Amino acid sequence: MKGLPETPVLICSRRKIREKFEVLSRCLPGVQHFYAAKANFHPKIIREVVSLGMGLDVSSPGELSLARENSLPGEKVIYTQPIKKEEEIALAREHGVKALIFDNPHEAKKIARVWKGAPVLLRIKVENPFCVVNLSEKFGAAPDDAKELLLLAKDLGLEVRGIAFHVGSQTTNPSPYFETLKIVRRLFNIMAGEGLHLDLLDIGGGFPIAYRQPVMAAESFLKPIRATLENYFPSTEIISEPGRFIVGDACYLLTKIVGKARRKGMIWYYIDDGLYGSFSGKVYDHADYPIHPLKEGERKPSVIAGPTCDSFDVVYREAYLPEMEPGDYMVFKSMGAYTLASASNFNGLEKPRLIIQEEEEIEFQIL
Numbered sequence: 001m002k003g004l005p006e007t008p009v010l011i012c013s014r015r016k017i018r019e020k021f022e023v024l025s026r027c028l029p030g031v032q033h034f035y036a037a038k039a040n041f042h043p044k045i046i047r048e049v050v051s052l053g054m055g056l057d058v059s060s061p062g063e064l065s066l067a068r069e070n071s072l073p074g075e076k077v078i079y080t081q082p083i084k085k086e087e088e089i090a091l092a093r094e095h096g097v098k099a100l101i102f103d104n105p106h107e108a109k110k111i112a113r114v115w116k117g118a119p120v121l122l123r124i125k126v127e128n129p130f131c132v133v134n135l136s137e138k139f140g141a142a143p144d145d146a147k148e149l150l151l152l153a154k155d156l157g158l159e160v161r162g163i164a165f166h167v168g169s170q171t172t173n174p175s176p177y178f179e180t181l182k183i184v185r186r187l188f189n190i191m192a193g194e195g196l197h198l199d200l201l202d203i204g205g206g207f208p209i210a211y212r213q214p215v216m217a218a219e220s221f222l223k224p225i226r227a228t229l230e231n232y233f234p235s236t237e238i239i240s241e242p243g244r245f246i247v248g249d250a251c252y253l254l255t256k257i258v259g260k261a262r263r264k265g266m267i268w269y270y271i272d273d274g275l276y277g278s279f280s281g282k283v284y285d286h287a288d289y290p291i292h293p294l295k296e297g298e299r300k301p302s303v304i305a306g307p308t309c310d311s312f313d314v315v316y317r318e319a320y321l322p323e324m325e326p327g328d329y330m331v332f333k334s335m336g337a338y339t340l341a342s343a344s345n346f347n348g349l350e351k352p353r354l355i356i357q358e359e360e361e362i363e364f365q366i367l
């Protein structure tokens with residue numbers, strides 16, 4: 001096929017990133033969005049989201065340096081890693097970030113030691129059977145412990161701003177947001193009774209995108225969250241940390257078939273990216289990316305394998321594909337989030353390049 005860029009390459013659509021941000025802004029008016037850099041921290045993506053007016057949710061010194069490189073002022077940056085080195089807290093202080101997250105007494109004391117008066121949010125854990133990636137096992141205080149932790153933070157001299165939660169990534173039903181917001185409202189009331197008036201709420205990320213399975217339309221998913229926020233928090237400052245929703249379906253991966261073999265009655269196609277590269281999202285993020293062979297023909301049971309020496313590096317064990325040849329291309333959609341971000345250079349292989357352009361330019365056949 002003529003005119004295609006060198007592979008493997010992640011091709012991102014500027015228009016789609018913009019549209020996703022517009023959907024969030026329209027459906028959650030008044031909420032300030034901080035793009036979760038961990039989803040895809042490629043400098044071109046960060047530049048793009050910053051140019052749209054988004055803040056950044058960062059969780060490491062490396063991500064914080066992206067904020068610095070993009071001249072983002074402190075009020076547009078939140079540092080959301082609940083467990084941090086003292087050096088990270090010092091860097092966050094230097095940048096003057098809007099808020100730091102804590103979820104336990106040790107962390108509150110550590111923050112107070114390094115940055116007296118730091119603005120903080122307490123992260124609470126969330127019960128959620130609808131998420132693909134659980135984010136409340138490793139982090140988050142039990143809501144029953146929130147009062148004690150918030151009062152401790154206040155006694156330590158921290159500027160206690162409010163509460164943060166993350167329902168879990170790729171949450172396919174909005175009900176955990178409603179339930180958690182109800183719990184958070186109760187906590188705001190309890191703290192007001194203690195003379196601590198919380199004024200900042202961080203509703204995290206978790207908004208879903210379609211992979212091989214469809215998801216609820218974004219408007220239907222987000223509008224009841226908006227109604228719940230308006231009902232419970234009419235005068236609280238609200239922020240969010242979307243990652244996947246912004247970049248996930250804005251990028252596709254273009255790969256080339258570099259080899260072909262027949263093994264045990266199946267056709268094996270070897271492509272130039274795999275589980276150690278951007279398909280690492282299949283391992284860590286449990287995502288199932290739609291496959292688009294750029295060829296027509298009768299479909300046959302096939303295997304798609306990555307380029308490394310490891311037998312583990314099999315990307316799809318059962319795909320139905322038209323017969324293809326080395327040199328043909330395959331596209332995998334919805335590969336913008338948690339793909340390149342977790343790719344390695346195993347076997348000395350280069351990670352895919354990332355290019356960003358106004359529109360998608362390949363006509364896809366749908367598998």
Ligand SMILES: Cc1ncc(COP(=O)(O)O)c(C=O)c1O
Binds near residue numbers: 081168170204207245
């Ligand atoms: C603290 C925090 N904020 C935001 C995000 C982004 O979540 P999502 O990509 O589901 O929107 C994550 C994802 O792991 C996270 O851990």
